[in-house]
Structures are given as structure tokens and as C-alpha cells.
Amino acid sequence: MTTQPAPTGADALLARAEALRQALPENFRDQLVQSLYAEAEGVARRAVHPAGERRRDWDGLLDRLVTSPIFGLPIMLLILAVVFWLTITGANVPSALIADALFWFEDQAAALFTALGAPWWLTGFVWHGVWRGLAWVVSVMLPPMAIFFPCFTFLEDLGYLPRVAFNLDWLFKKAGAHGKQSLTMTMGFGCNAAGIIATRVIDSPRERLIAILTNNFVPCNGRFPTLIMLATVFVAASFPPALASVAAAGSVVMVVLVGVLFTLAVSALLSRTLLRGEASAFSLELPPFRRPNLKQILYTSLIDRTIFVLWRAIQTAAPAGAAIWLLGNIVVGDQSLAWHVADFLNPLGLAIGLDGVILLAYIIAIPANEIVVPTMLMVYLGVGMMTDTPGFTELRALLIGQHGWTMLTAVNLMLFSLLHNPCATTIMTMWKETRSLKWTTLGALGPLAIAFAVCFLTASLARLLGWA
Amino acid sequence: MNIPLLIVGLAALGAAVFAPRFGLLALGRRFRANRRRIQTEDALKHLHACAWRGQAATLQSLAGALHLTLAGAVRLVGALEAQGLLRVAEDGLHLTLDGEQIAVAVVRAHRLWERYLVDEARMPLADVHYEAERREHSRDVESLGALDAALGYPATDPHGDPIPTARGQIERVESRPLTDWPLDTPARIVHLEDEPAALFAQIAAEGLRPGQTLRVLESAPQRLTLSDGRKTFALAPLVAANIFVAPEPVTGTPTARRLTGLKQGERAVVRALDAGLQGFTRRRLLDLGLTPGVPVTAELPSLFGDPMAYRVRGTLIALRREQADQILISDEV
Numbered sequence: 001m002t003t004q005p006a007p008t009g010a011d012a013l014l015a016r017a018e019a020l021r022q023a024l025p026e027n028f029r030d031q032l033v034q035s036l037y038a039e040a041e042g043v044a045r046r047a048v049h050p051a052g053e054r055r056r057d058w059d060g061l062l063d064r065l066v067t068s069p070i071f072g073l074p075i076m077l078l079i080l081a082v083v084f085w086l087t088i089t090g091a092n093v094p095s096a097l098i099a100d101a102l103f104w105f106e107d108q109a110a111a112l113f114t115a116l117g118a119p120w121w122l123t124g125f126v127w128h129g130v131w132r133g134l135a136w137v138v139s140v141m142l143p144p145m146a147i148f149f150p151c152f153t154f155l156e157d158l159g160y161l162p163r164v165a166f167n168l169d170w171l172f173k174k175a176g177a178h179g180k181q182s183l184t185m186t187m188g189f190g191c192n193a194a195g196i197i198a199t200r201v202i203d204s205p206r207e208r209l210i211a212i213l214t215n216n217f218v219p220c221n222g223r224f225p226t227l228i229m230l231a232t233v234f235v236a237a238s239f240p241p242a243l244a245s246v247a248a249a250g251s252v253v254m255v256v257l258v259g260v261l262f263t264l265a266v267s268a269l270l271s272r273t274l275l276r277g278e279a280s281a282f283s284l285e286l287p288p289f290r291r292p293n294l295k296q297i298l299y300t301s302l303i304d305r306t307i308f309v310l311w312r313a314i315q316t317a318a319p320a321g322a323a324i325w326l327l328g329n330i331v332v333g334d335q336s337l338a339w340h341v342a343d344f345l346n347p348l349g350l351a352i353g354l355d356g357v358i359l360l361a362y363i364i365a366i367p368a369n370e371i372v373v374p375t376m377l378m379v380y381l382g383v384g385m386m387t388d389t390p391g392f393t394e395l396r397a398l399l400i401g402q403h404g405w406t407m408l409t410a411v412n413l414m415l416f417s418l419l420h421n422p423c424a425t426t427i428m429t430m431w432k433e434t435r436s437l438k439w440t441t442l443g444a445l446g447p448l449a450i451a452f453a454v455c456f457l458t459a460s461l462a463r464l465l466g467w468a
Numbered sequence: 469m470n471i472p473l474l475i476v477g478l479a480a481l482g483a484a485v486f487a488p489r490f491g492l493l494a495l496g497r498r499f500r501a502n503r504r505r506i507q508t509e510d511a512l513k514h515l516h517a518c519a520w521r522g523q524a525a526t527l528q529s530l531a532g533a534l535h536l537t538l539a540g541a542v543r544l545v546g547a548l549e550a551q552g553l554l555r556v557a558e559d560g561l562h563l564t565l566d567g568e569q570i571a572v573a574v575v576r577a578h579r580l581w582e583r584y585l586v587d588e589a590r591m592p593l594a595d596v597h598y599e600a601e602r603r604e605h606s607r608d609v610e611s612l613g614a615l616d617a618a619l620g621y622p623a624t625d626p627h628g629d630p631i632p633t634a635r636g637q638i639e640r641v642e643s644r645p646l647t648d649w650p651l652d653t654p655a656r657i658v659h660l661e662d663e664p665a666a667l668f669a670q671i672a673a674e675g676l677r678p679g680q681t682l683r684v685l686e687s688a689p690q691r692l693t694l695s696d697g698r699k700t701f702a703l704a705p706l707v708a709a710n711i712f713v714a715p716e717p718v719t720g721t722p723t724a725r726r727l728t729g730l731k732q733g734e735r736a737v738v739r740a741l742d743a744g745l746q747g748f749t750r751r752r753l754l755d756l757g758l759t760p761g762v763p764v765t766a767e768l769p770s771l772f773g774d775p776m777a778y779r780v781r782g783t784l785i786a787l788r789r790e791q792a793d794q795i796l797i798s799d800e801v
Contacts, residue, residue, distance in 0.1 A: 018633060021621055029620065029751075030741065034759040063768055063784075072771050166786050170772045173788065179775070203752070204590060276592065283752055283791060286768075286777055286784040
């Protein structure tokens with residue numbers, strides 16, 4: 001090296017630091033961590049005294065049970081089914097109560113407006129439009145979330161969820177993804193936006209992005225009502241009454257499995273194309289089973305998850321309510337704007353085995369999927385506001401008798417509901433989590449393209465084989 | 469014809485073309501300047517690479533490396549000579565001190581980015597060269613320094629090449645191509661040549677990484693047979709010539725068993741983490757407590773055996789086969 005004038009001050013320090021750094025052994029970081037652990041061990045040995053081995057044995061037994069090749073998967077599916085069942089049946093009554101209360105308020109407020117001499121369009125827009133949209137989303141969304149999220153948090157606190165990721169990792173590894181994606185998917189059953197936030201547990205950016213982009217393929221609480229309605233009206237009706245509820249539940253489970261299949265397939269596709277990379281480091285701590293802390297559960301699930309998701313949904317549902325009311329009440333020529341748009345969309349809808357009204361409902365329901373069915377019924381019935389589901393017999397008469405629905409329509413609507421673009425809340429969350437326009441766009445439009453392609457395929461196939 | 473509208477329209481058009489910073493002309497000028505800078509840097513890098521390998525850089529080699537016509541290369545060399553970045557001599561093209569400084573800075577940026585892409589972004593090794601080629605040109609000294617610090621001042625890039633320090637020093641590691649290496653002598657991979665890409669892709673696909681120890685078992689004109697103690701590799705000599713090795717410093721690591729070899733219920737002690745494992749994954753394993761000397765027990769296989777959960781420091785930690793394979797163990801002492 002050339003001799004330079006001796007540097008002074010900060011320069012000298014920096015030069016010395018660089019020289020010392022080069023003299024460090026290659027594995028000095030390992031040694032650093034090792035010495036930290038040695039210190040921590042010393043502290044722990046002085047302070048912590050193990051009380052015995054009994055608990056560990058019980059833990060070990062439970063661990064072997066939930067990860068056993070025979071019982072592992074059935075136990076997992078059973079727990080998932082119980083959580084679904086609790087959510088669906090438990091939410092019915094509170095949903096109806098909330099809906100009654102909010103719609104009662106709507107009637108009173110609308111009556112008050114009319115009494116004060118407000119023009120009909122103001123009353124309609126504010127109360128039958130914006131308020132009704134909000135009321136619908138709150139009453140459909142809040143009770144299931146208030147049941148689902150605590151159940152989920154309970155399993156999380158118990159220590160069971162990491163075992164699920166542990167059990168399913170082999171599947172995700174094959175798709176080039178991370179085992180913890182199964183957790184974010186489970187969360188997605190509650191709400192896709194919450195599922196996307198949950199991907200923060202995945203520490204590899206590539207695999208986290210895969211989890212974000214595919215979370216939409218698990219149907220959320222907002223889409224379950226549509227699936228259940230279709231399963232009841234179409235699938236269950238073609239079985240004897242004794243088997244009807246089992247058939248309905250079975251077909252919902254089938255749809256969920258199709259969603260899982262698509263999640264894995266799209267993950268595999270992404271990790272071989274746009275997000276090329278090896279299935280990378282997977283390390284997962286399996287904490288000991290713990291008695292869950294109820295207060296903690298209620299706080300995390302209600303404040304952190306439910307209220308958070310609900311607030312975002314409300315922000316998007318109010319404008320949707322306004323749009324629906326306007327479409328239903330602005331009459332151009334001899335029919336409402338809604339029917340004009342539906343007529344325009346009809347050829348496209350028919351090509352994929354649906355119809356224009358369904359597509360219109362999905363466009364309006366971009367802010368929140370809960371309002372798909374009410375919007376569809378509003379347009380079919382020709383009334384000026386979203387409408388509650390009538391009895392199933394009337395519904396069959398309306399859909400099959402008057403509007404030409406077939407089994408193909410039902411199956412494709414299920415598929416479309418499962419695969420189509422995520423709701424506005426979820427798209428917003430994608431943007432917040434990735435801060436990338438590119439990935440957000442892909443996450444929004446990719447599923448839509450898949451939904452169209454799949455529905456087009458099933459429709460063409462069904463027509464080719466003469467089933468529809 | 470509406471005269472005022474015409475004037476406004478012309479003014480808007482003029483502004484769009486001539487605006488000092490965002491006009492089309494200015495954009496075009498900036499675009500050309502940027503392209504020229506990139507070309508300059510690529511040329512200087514080529515000269516530096518030739519000097520590093522002890523070869524002479526010529527007009528022909530420059531034209532080849534930058535995909536230029538010979539006339540284009542002549543023009544470029546003329547411009548660079550005028551800027552005082554290189555000089556033309558009898559035996560070829562040489563960097564001046566100024567030129568060398570720029571070249572080393574570009575090489576530093578390139579290799580730091582490669583390190584980042586492999587360790588932190590965890591891109592496949594075969595893909596990082598192209599991405600780093602793109603990123604090396606947009607660099608400012610400060611953010612590069614920050615990157616260097618964040619990566620922990622790495623000494624080599626993922627191909628094993630030394631990364632120049634901020635002061636421009638490059639440490640040279642003596643190495644020979646694997647084709648010149650004697651049989652049955654432990655050799656440590658210190659460098660993988662990343663160009664041409666097709667040969668490198670073969671090396672990367674075999675899973676060979678700098679830091680790995682190999683022995684040449686057999687050397688025939690058509691193929692070299694290598695072993696890393698667990699697996700044997702067969703490589704064409706053309707491929708093997710792109711793998712550069714140095715003598716393995718004798719370390720205390722005995723014949724390495726891997727954590728994957730541990731059966732359920734068995735106990736062992738962690739010896740070390742594989743030297744090829746760097747960056748994020750290595751840190752994560754260390755943070756989980758898998759430091760040298762710690763006892764591990766294979767405790768709980770998952771449904772299909774992979775991943776496996778190991779008891780480390782009282783905690784149950786699940787690792788995939790690939791991770792467990794990077795952890796060297798020995799019997800308990």
C-alpha cells in the first residue's frame with residue numbers, strides 16, 4: 001500500500017475500524033450470538049427453577065396426537081368445521097336482531113324526514129341508500145366476525161395454530177410457499193383483509209407476497225351467506241329433506257376445498273413465474289400448549305380484529321349504499337338505470353353462465369361482498385332498495401321461474417363468488433401492506449381474470465355436454 | 469379559427485417540449501446522458517475485470533463485452549481517453565487512477581447488491597447477476613454505505629468474489645480452477661464465475677456454493693467426479709473450469725453429520741452452521757438458539773416427516789429438511 005499522511009480524528013477511527021473488521025474471524029457473528037446465549041443461560045440458571053417434568057409429558061402426548069399421521073388431519077378438519085358451525089348458527093339470531101334494530105331506525109328516520117317535508121329523493125338517498133348499505137354490512141358482518149375471531153384467537157392462544165402450519169407445511173412447500181400461509185388462510189375465512197394483515201407472520205418477503213396475493217381464494221364471512229344461500233336453494237333442494245342440510249354443508253365444504261386448491265395452484269404458479277425463488281427458510285416455533293387468557297382473547301379479537309375490519313368495511317359500504325340507491329331509482333326511458341346496466345352486461349354474463357344482474361351486483365358489491373345477494377334481489381324484484389332474502393320457496397320461484405336460473409348458474413355463481421376480485425377493503429389492505437401499485441393491481445385483477453376464465457370454461461363445457 | 473385558443477395550444481405544446489426539467493427535450497437529454505454514463509461505467513468495469521484476471525483489454529474485447537461495433541468501441545474509447553479515465557497503450561487499454569476509482573465503485577455496488585439479493589431478498593443465485601447489473605448504476609455513496617453496514621460489511625459476494633471496501637481496497641484470494649486441482653485433496657470453493665450464464669446456471673443447479681468443501685474423486689477428459697462427503701457431482705470440465713478453489717484450511721470440523729440424519733428421539737450437539745448459509749436464514753437459525761455447542765433432540769415429526777420439530781433450549785422448533793441439512797452436528801461429548 002502507498003504511504004499516506006496519517007489521517008486524523010474520525011478518519012483515523014474509521015480506518016482503524018475497517019482494519020480491525022478485516023482481522024475478525026469469518027464466524028464472529030456466530031460467536032457473538034453464542035456469547036449472548038451463554039450469558040442468558042447463566043441468568044436463567046440463577047433465576048428459573050423447573051418445577052418438574054409432568055406438564056411436558058402431557059404436552060408431548062397432545063403434540064403427538066395433533067400431528068399424528070392418522071388423527072392429525074381429521075382433528076384439524078373437525079375443529080375447522082366446529083368453528084364454521086358455531087359462526088354460522090351462532091350469528092343468525094344476533095344478525096337478525098341487529099338488522100331489525102337498524103332497519104327500524106331507518107323507518108323512523110325516514111318517516112321523520114317525510115314529516116319534516118324533506119323531498120322524497122333526499123330521504124331515499126340518505127336513509128334507504130347510505131344508511132341501508134351501512135346497516136346491511138354491519139348486521140351481516142358484525143355477528144359472524146364477533147364469533148369467528150374469538151374462536152380463532154382462542155386456538156391461537158391455545159397453541160394449536162402453529163401445529164396446523166406444522167402439519168400443512170409439506171403442501172405449501174410443494175407450492176413454493178410458506179407453511180404459515182395456512183394460518184393466514186384460516187384467518188381469511190373470517191375476513192380476507194384480516195388474513196392479509198396476518199401475513200406479517202411470514203418473514204420471507206417473497207412468500208409473504210404469495211400469501212397476500214392468494215388470500216382472496218378462501219371465502220370470507222361476507223361471501224359465506226351467498227354460498228350458503230345457493231347451497232340451500234339449489235343443492236339441498238334436489239336431495240330428500242333428511243339429507244338436505246348435510247348436502248348443503250357438504251357443498252359449502254366442497255367450495256372451500258376448491259378455494260384451497262386454487263390457493264395452492266396459484267401459489268405454485270407465482271413461485272415459478274413472477275415470484276421465482278426457492279421455497280426458503282422455514283422455521284416455526286411450536287410453543288407449549290397454554291390455557292388461553294379469556295380477557296386477552298376478547299381484547300385481541302374484538303378490538304384489534306373485529307372493530308378494525310368493521311371500520312374499514314363501513315368506510316366502503318356507505319358509498320356503495322348510495323350508488324345502489326341511485327342506480328335503482330334513477331329512471332331513464334322506461335326502466336331504472338340498474339336494468340340498463342344489467343342489460344348491457346347481460347351478454348358477457350350469459351357467456352360465463354351468469355347474467356347481467358349478477359355481474360351488476362358484483363360491480364356494486366366491490367366495496368363489500370355482503371351486499372351481493374340483497375342487490376341482486378333488489379334488481380330482480382324491481383324495488384328501489386336492497387331487499388332481504390324472502391323464504392326459500394319464493395326465492396326458487398323468483399330465480400328459477402322468473403329469471404331463468406339453472407344449476408349451471410348456481411354452480412358458476414358459487415365459483416365466481418369464490419374466485420372473483422377481492423373487495424375494496426381487501427384491496428386497500430393489500431396496498432397498505434405492500435405499498436406497491438403493481439402487486440395491488442395483480443392481486444385485484446388476477447383473481448377476476450381467473451374467475452372469468454373458470455366460469456367461461458364450466459359454462460362452455462356444460463353447454464357442450466348439453467347440461468345447460 | 470380561434471386565434472387565442474391556437475396561441476394557448478402552441479404555448480402548451482412549446483412548454484411540453486422545451487420545459488427546463490420535465491420537457492420532452494430535457495427528458496431526452498437526461499435519458500441520453502444516463503445511457504452514456506451506464507456505457508462508460510460498463511466499459512471501465514470491463515477494463516477492471518481484465519486487469520483483475522491479468523488479461524489485456526483490447527478494443528475487440530471491449531466491443532464484445534458491451535455489444536458494440538468496433539467503430540462504436542473506438543468512439544467510446546476516444547471519449548473516455550478525453551475524459552482522462554483510460555489510456556491507450558501498446559499492450560491494450562489501461563485504466564487511469566480516476567477510471568479505476570469509478571470502476572471499483574461500480575464493482576462494489578454490483579457485489580453488494582448481489583449479496584443483498586441472495587441473503588436478504590433470497591433470490592435464486594442464478595438470477596442475481598442480471599438484477600445487480602441493473603442496480604449497480606443507480607448508486608449514491610451514502611445509501612451504498614448503509615447497505616454495506618446493514619449486510620454486516622460482507623467480505624465476499626455470493627459468487628465468492630471480494631467486495632471492495634468503501635475506500636476502494638480489494639483483497640485478493642489466490643485460487644485455481646477445479647480442473648487444475650489434484651485428486652483427493654480437500655478444496656474450498658472460493659469463486660464461481662458467473663459468466664457465461666448458461667454454465668453458471670449448471671453450477672447453481674448442482675447446489676454448489678462458495679465456502680463448500682469438495683474433493684475431486686476422478687478426473688477424466690469428459691467429466692470430473694466430485695464429492696462433498698455426502699453427495700457426488702459429475703461435471704463437464706468446461707463447467708468445472710468456472711469453479712475456483714483454494715486449499716481448505718484445516719479446521720476442527722470432523723466428518724460432518726447433519727441434523728437431518730438425526731432420528732426421532734435421538735440427541736446430538738450442534739457443531740456449526742454450514743458456511744454456505746449466510747444472511748437472513750443464518751441469523752434466524754442463530755436467533756432461535758441453534759448456536760454451536762447446544763444440544764438438540766429430534767422430537768416430533770409432522771404428518772409426513774418433513775418438517776421435523778427439534779427440542780432446542782427447552783423450546784420446540786420446526787425446521788424443514790433443507791434448513792436442518794445446513795446444521796452440522798456431532799455426538800454428545
